[in-house]
Amino acid sequence: VVEFSDYVTPNVSLAQGELFANSMQHAPYLAATLKKEPKFELVEAFxxxxxxxxxxxxxxxxxxxxxxxxxxxxxxxxxxxxxxxLVLADKGFIEVKDKNDVSTSVASITKNPKNYKIQELDAASIPKAMGDLDIAVINANYALVAKLNPSKDSLLVERADNPFVNIFVTTKANEKDPRIEQLKKIYTSAENKKFIEDHFKGSITPAF
Structure with missing residues (x-):
């Protein structure tokens, strides 16, 4: 297992054959990467x-x-x-053009009846800025660093069937490799599912 400190290098290393697979992104992020770098030929494994x-x-x-x-x-x-x-739209704070569009931006807001002021900040800095905000929409990884548990400390939590669940990614050339099937079998086992549920207590949830 190799750890990276950013979200760009793992896909570059995978595309260059330095890795067999990676686990650090969701499907919309992968799609955005492939749009920028179509030669990477990376695919979702599970x-x-x-x-x-x-x-x-x-x-x-x-x-x-x-x-x-x-x-x-x-x-x-x-x-x-x-x-x-999309979380804000799903919970009724605003309306957007398409509640399923993973490229939604502030420009996509069609209704904001309560005139909420949307302040865009670096994701990692939002927990520290909460004193200056009325509410904050925070990624789980940064919430956990700030000792916030989504299931216990939040006002509202993103729905479980959202399109941003994390995925295991490999190269198109390795898509049918039996080791991918073996990894999938181990990762999606009942034993691992129970471990995730017991260990993370709702802050991270199984997506399989």
Whole structure:
């Protein structure tokens, strides 16, 4: 197992044959990568886990208390920003052109009846900025670093059947390799599912 500190290098290394597979992204991120680098020829092997995005607040205990004109912090990168906007649309804060469009942006908002102010921030910095925000839409990995559990500390959690569940990725050349099937069998076993549920207690959930 090789660990990386960014989200770009793992796909580059995989495409160059330095890795057999990787587990660090969701399907929309992979699609965006392949749109930029079609020569990579990477494919989804199987689904792994869901890091549920959630809505948090240090100012309000209930959704009903959030006032009109409230400032909402969301990630400023296209992939996670779209995900946050789709969560807000799904929960009724705003309306967007297409609630299934993973390329949704602030420009896609069609209705904002309570005039919420959408503030785009670096995803990693949002937990630290919560004191300046009314509510914040935070990725699970950054929430966990800030000791926030999506299932316990949030006002609302992203629905489980969202398109942003994490996936195992390999090259098109290795797609039929029997080791991929072996990895899938081990990863999606009942034993591993129970471990994820028991160990992460709702902060990370199985997507298989």
């Amino acid at each position: 689904k792994t886990v869901n890091f549920p995005m959630a809505i948090y607040s240090t100012k309000y205990k209930k959704v009903e208390d959030i006032p009109a004109g409230a400032t909402i912090g969301i990630p400023n990168d296209p992939s996670n920003g779209a995900r946050a906007l």
